[in-house]
Amino acid sequence: MRKVIALLLALVLVFALAACGQEAAKPEAKEDTPAGSAEGGLIKVGVINNPPSESGYREANVNDFTSVFTEENGYDAKFFYSIKNDEQLAAARQFITDGVDYLLISAAETTGWDAVLKDAKDAGVRVFLFDRMIDCDKDLFEAAVVSNMALEGETAVNWLLDQKLPEYNVVHIQGAMGSDAQIGRTGALDAQFEAGTMHKVVQQTATWDEGEAKKIVEAVINSGEPFNVIYAENDGMARGAVAALDEAGITHGVDKDVIVMGFDCNKWALRELLAGNWNYDGQCSPFQASVIDQMIKTLEAGGTIEGLNDAKQIISEEKGFDARTITQEDIDTYGLGE
Amino acid sequence: MKTKKTSRFFANNSALLIPLIAILLLVIFNLFRDPGFFSVSIAANNNGDPVLQGNLISILNGASELAILSMGMTLVTAASGGQDISVGALAAIAGSVFVKVLKGGGAITGSTVLLAVLACCAVAMLFGAFNGSLVAFFRIQPMIATLILFTCGRSIAYWINGGATPTVTSGIIDGIGSFIPGIPIPTPILIVIFMGILFALLFRFTTLGLYIQAVGINQGAARLNGINAVGMKLLAFVLLGVCCAVAGVIGVSRLSLINHETLLINIEMDAILAVAIGGNSLGGGKFKLIGSILGAYAIQALTTTLYAMKVSSTDVKAYKAVVIIILVVLGSPVVKEAMDRLWKKLRTSHPKDAGKEAA
Structure with a gap:
C-alpha cells in the first residue's frame, strides 16, 4: 500500500513538473501560429531572445519587444526564447525558411553566427542585433542596439x-x-x-x-x-x-x-x-524595441539608418x-x- | 574521575573533534590577528531597538540557514548514504511560495504569515517526498535523483512569482529575518535553536534516530529487523524538505525580498561540507547532528574571517579551498587512525588512566 502511495506521489509530482514545462514552452509555441495572419501588409519579424526567466532585466526586455512588435504597430512577429546558442541558431534558420523580413537577435553567445547570418543576407532577410553584440563581419547586420x-x-x-x-x-x-x-x-x-x-x-x-x-x-x-x-x-x-x-x-x-x-x-x-x-x-537600459521599430520603419520607407558608430552600433542611453x-x-x- | 569523564567524552564524540578543532583554530587565529574580533556590543538599530552586534553575532546569525539545512542533510546522508544537492533550489521554491501566499492575501498579519509558512512547508515536504521516493522506492542514487530538482528548481521558483524580485513589507517579516523588537538576539539564531531542540526531542522520544542509523548501516539487516527502510529514507527527505522551507523563509525574511536565482545559491555544497566537517560519514550510517551544526558555524566563521581580512574577491574561493583541504584531510580515516595510535600510546604511558578505563 505504501509503495502504491509513494508511486502515486512521485507520479503526481512528475506530472506537475511536466505541466509547468508546457507552460514555459508556451511563448515558443507562438511561432507555430499559421502564417496566414501575415496578410494585409504586415512586416514579418522574427525575434530571438533569451528567456524572460533569466533576470528582471530580461523580463523587461522581453516585455518591451512583445509590446512594440504587435499587429497594431504593423508587425507579424514571432518570438523564440532560449539561453542555448545552438537552439537560437536553429530557430534563426527556421525563421529564415519561414520567410521573415527582419531578424532581431540577442544572442546567447557571441560566436558561431556567421553562417546563419550569411544565409539570412542571401535570403534577403535584414538583421538587427540588440542588447548583445555578435563577433561577425559588420556587413552581415543593419545595426546593433547595445548597452555600454x-x-x-x-x-x-x-x-x-x-x-x-x-x-x-x-x-x-x-x-x-x-x-x-x-x-x-x-x-x-x-x-x-x-x-x-x-x-x-x-x-x-x-x-x-x-x-x-x-x-x-x-x-x-x-x-x-x-x-x-x-x-x-x-x-x-x-x-x-x-x-x-x-x-x-x-x-x-x-x-x-x-x-x-x-x-x-x-x-x-x-x-x-x-x-x-x-x-x-x-x-x-533594457528598452531597445522602439529604437529598432523606428529603424525598420525608416528602411521600409526607403530611407537609410543614421546615427551609427563605426561598429554599426547605437549605444542605448544609460x-x-x-x-x-x-x-x-x-x-x-x-x-x-x- | 574527571579524566575518566574526559576520555569517555572523546571516545564517544571523537567525530566532533574536527569541527571543534576547526572552530578553535579560527578563534585563535582571529584573536591573534585582532584581539577585539569577537567582542560583542549592544547598540540601537535604526528602529531604535537595542540589538547585539559584533563578528560573533554575524557568524552565528549568518550561518543560520546553513545550520538548519545541514541538520536535514545529515539525516538524508545517514539514511541514504548519499547527499541531496537540490536544497538551495528547494529553498528558493519554498521562499517563492512563502512570498506568493503573503502577496496574495491583502494585509500581512500574524495569521497570513503562519499560513504562508505552513504552505511553503507543505510544498517543500512534497518536493522532499518526490526526491525521497526516487531514492527510496526507485533506488536511484541520491545525487542523481536530486540533480533533477537541482536543475529545474529555480525555474519552478520563477514560475511561482514571475521574473522580477518581488518584495514584501511587514514588521512581522522583519521580525523573522532580523530582530523582534525588545529581543536583542537575531531571530534566525533563535530559529536554529528551536529547530535543534525539535530534532533533539524527536530523537529523544522516538526511535527515529536509531532506525535511520540502522537503515544507513545495513538496509537489509534493518529490514529483517522489521524496520521500514523505504519509509525511513522517505521520511529523511521529507524532514530535509522542512529544513529547506525554514531556511527559505529565513532567507526571504532577512531582506523581505525573493530573488529565485540567488537565494541561498551554492548552499548545497556548503551543507554537504558541513556534514563532512562535522565528522559524519558521507557513506551513511552513524551520525551526529551537533557535528554538522558545528561544521556549519565553522564554514561561516571561515567566510567572515576572510571578509574581515579583506581578501581580494578573486582569491576568496582559493583561500577557502585551502582551509577546507586541511580540514578534510584532518578528518580522513588515515589521519584518524594515526591519531588513534598516538592517543593509545599516550594512554599506555599513563597506566593509571588506562586501568581506570578498563574498570
Missing part, C-alpha cells in the same frame, strides 16, 4: 564625484566576477581607486547574492573602519547592504551618514530612492536616477518589475 556597460559605470561614478564629499571611503560590492555587468560597473570605480580620488575600504564579490552582500557589510561595520559610500553593483546587493546598516544603527540616504548606490532600477529600488533611503540607481530629482513618473516609466 563601461559607460554605465562611468555615469554612476561621475554622479558620485559630483556629490563633492570631503572624502570618499567606499565599500564596493561586486557582482559575479567576469560578468559583463560586473566588469563595466567595477572598471569606472577601480579607476578612481587607482587615481587616489577615492579610498577603497573593501572590494568584495557577493556574486549578485543579496544575503552575502549583507554579510560583507556586517564584516566591514564590525571592523570599525569608517565608510561613507556603498557602491553595490545591483539593487539586491544594495538592499542587503542597507539591511546591515539598519541593524547596526547607521543612517543612510539623502543627507545621511552613508550614500547608497545600486544598479538595475527595479521599481522597489526606485521607491527607496523616492523615499530618500538610497541616493542613486543606475540602469543598463539612465541614472538621483534620489533628489526622481519622480513617481520615472518609476512608472523606467522601473523594472512590480
